[in-house]
Amino acid sequence: xxxxxxxxxxPTPTPPSPRTLNTSRTTxxxxxxxxxxxxxxxxxxxxxxxxxxxxFLLRYVFDGSxxxxxxxxxxxxxxxxLITMFLVTSIATLRERxxxxxxxxxxxxxxxxxxxxxxxxxxxxLAIIQSALATGLAVWFLGLDVTGSPWLLLLVALLDALLGTxxxxxxxxxxxxxxxxxxxxPAVIFPQxxxxxxxxxxxxxxxxxxxxxxxxxxxxAVDGMNEVLRHTDMTATFVRDALVVAGCALLVLVLxxxxxxxxxx
Numbered sequence: 301x302x303x304x305x306x307x308x309x310x311p312t313p314t315p316p317s318p319r320t321l322n323t324s325r326t327t328x329x330x331x332x333x334x335x336x337x338x339x340x341x342x343x344x345x346x347x348x349x350x351x352x353x354x355x356f357l358l359r360y361v362f363d364g365s366x367x368x369x370x371x372x373x374x375x376x377x378x379x380x381x382l383i384t385m386f387l388v389t390s391i392a393t394l395r396e397r398x399x400x401x402x403x404x405x406x407x408x409x410x411x412x413x414x415x416x417x418x419x420x421x422x423x424x425x426l427a428i429i430q431s432a433l434a435t436g437l438a439v440w441f442l443g444l445d446v447t448g449s450p451w452l453l454l455l456v457a458l459l460d461a462l463l464g465t466x467x468x469x470x471x472x473x474x475x476x477x478x479x480x481x482x483x484x485x486p487a488v489i490f491p492q493x494x495x496x497x498x499x500x501x502x503x504x505x506x507x508x509x510x511x512x513x514x515x516x517x518x519x520x521a522v523d524g525m526n527e528v529l530r531h532t533d534m535t536a537t538f539v540r541d542a543l544v545v546a547g548c549a550l551l552v553l554v555l556x557x558x559x560x561x562x563x564x565x
Contacts, residue, residue, distance in 0.1 A: 329418025351380035374525040382464035389468030390481040416557040427461030448528035466552035492518035517548035
């Protein structure tokens with residue numbers, strides 16, 4: 301008597317855990333953020349145009365002393381994108397949480413890492429456009445005289461913009477309102493601005509302040525811009541500065557995913 305063999309059940313694929321960073325979820329989050337930003341032309345203008353306008357004004361503030369513009373223009377080319385990305389990202393992320401959108405998203409199979417990575421990807425795309433426009437304006441229209449390659453300037457400007465995005469995502473977890481998010485700027489950005497070496501060389505500062513500046517990422521952003529300003533080739537110091545800025549951005553993104561809350565209390 302023959303028996304019919306029992307068919308082997310086909311295993312059902314296990315869906316990826318929301319705790320695991322998933323490419324499709326990350327890109328879907330980035331696409332949603334970009335769609336929302338396209339309906340907010342004021343935010344787009346702030347992100348894209350403000351750094352260019354500031355560089356344009358700075359050039360003609362020092363119209364009688366173009367060498368001064370050359371000495372500080374490269375540094376500000378990295379600082380302006382960092383500040384604008386910090387402001388816009390912190391406010392946009394906080395708005396997601398206070399409106400309840402973040403809570404609804406995290407109730408779906410969407411991890412905190414996916415959300416943070418999606419935001420970083422979306423704002424990073426805008427950072428590329430912003431940095432390219434600002435660098436092109438400074439070098440080819442405003443006559444910023446750099447010894448090295450303008451592409452290295454663009455690289456540092458982009459890393460600075462990504463760092464601003466990461467810092468904005470991180471501090472938004474500690475703000476209860478958009479006003480509080482803006483209030484974090486003096487605490488997070490201004491000390492770095494004063495100690496980064498823009499106003500005076502860092503080795504001329506008090507030893508305690510010089511030591512503090514050595515652990516602030518904006519100091520390495522300014523140092524990297526100055527390396528391009530003074531050297532024709534990529535130097536080891538430039539590589540170190542770029543890696544430090546990129547590493548700080550990645551570290552802050554990880555901290556942002558760890559501290560992200562569903563809603564503001």
